[in-house]
Amino acid sequence: xxxxxxxxxxxxxxxxxxxxxxxxxxxxxxxxxxxxxxxxxxxxxxxxxxxxxxxxxxxxxxxxxxxxxxxxxxxxxxxxxxxxxxxxxxxxxxxxxxxxxxxxxxxxxxxxxxxxxxxxxxxxxxxxxxxxxxxxxxxxxxxxxxxxxxxxxxxxxxxxxxxxxxxxxxxxxxxxxxxxxxxxxxxxxxxxxxxxxxxxxxxxxxxxxxxxxxxxxxxxxxxxxxxxxxxxxxxxxxxxxxxxxxxxxxxxxxxxxxxxx
Numbered sequence: 001x002x003x004x005x006x007x008x009x010x011x012x013x014x015x016x017x018x019x020x021x022x023x024x025x026x027x028x029x030x031x032x033x034x035x036x037x038x039x040x041x042x043x044x045x046x047x048x049x050x051x052x053x054x055x056x057x058x059x060x061x062x063x064x065x066x067x068x069x070x071x072x073x074x075x076x077x078x079x080x081x082x083x084x085x086x087x088x089x090x091x092x093x094x095x096x097x098x099x100x101x102x103x104x105x106x107x108x109x110x111x112x113x114x115x116x117x118x119x120x121x122x123x124x125x126x127x128x129x130x131x132x133x134x135x136x137x138x139x140x141x142x143x144x145x146x147x148x149x150x151x152x153x154x155x156x157x158x159x160x161x162x163x164x165x166x167x168x169x170x171x172x173x174x175x176x177x178x179x180x181x182x183x184x185x186x187x188x189x190x191x192x193x194x195x196x197x198x199x200x201x202x203x204x205x206x207x208x209x210x211x212x213x214x215x216x217x218x219x220x221x222x223x224x225x226x227x228x229x230x231x232x233x234x235x236x237x238x239x240x241x242x243x244x245x246x247x248x249x250x251x252x253x254x255x256x257x258x259x260x261x
Contacts, residue, residue, distance in 0.1 A: 016069030031225035044216035095164030099176035134162035154185025
């Protein structure tokens with residue numbers, strides 16, 4: 001699979017700090033991090049528990065605010081935005097995939113994927129089209145009326161991916177997306193992420209697993225709140241996984257979400 005080459009600077013963070021309990025007993029979860037991510041990159045952020053990778057993910061995903069420093073998403077100074085503006089960015093610009101699937105147990109797969117589209121005010125007919133398309137891309141067209149309890153862990157994670165991509169956000173932020181899965185299901189999830197990268201999405205993968213990280217184009221290692229290495233893989237195509245790309249994971253290139261930040 002051939003990736004789309006990185007182009008414009010999408011994310012810039014400059015001298016970013018996240019400090020808890022400032023003063024004598026302060027904890028620097030992030031300690032002066034500077035980082036640029038270009039549009040179309042597949043980046044893995046790697047670190048052990050307590051390294052700061054989860055804090056960095058929360059800041060990149062506009063789920064938390066830095067103590068100090070600059071964060072530009074496109075040309076928007078995210079660190080200066082209010083809660084409503086941050087919520088709009090999360091809803092329109094970032095698709096989230098978490099280790100815990102976070103599906104609503106009383107809703108079927110189709111309803112779970114439609115839910116964030118409802119928050120965006122997308123009309124019902126269009127929501128249905130987008131949700132069905134997203135579920136098709138993760139090979140779940142035959143399980144749209146199944147509830148989470150009727151699906152395996154791998155299938156639930158694919159529903160979560162469909163939910164993340166249904167609104168066609170330009171950024172996919174995946175936090176340990178294979179952490180609760182067996183190796184086969186994990187390989188399927190990574191194959192879908194690579195397919196999204198090939199489509200032109202910017203993928204940010206948070207993991208503690210070096211093997212998972214090697215599927216990315218670029219690996220950033222975090223330790224004690226600092227970036228200690230930033231390595232680009234030898235090739236612009238990721239290392240092959242143990243499982244081939246699911247047939248429906250390869251899909252035509254679509255235009256990026258046009259909503260302004």
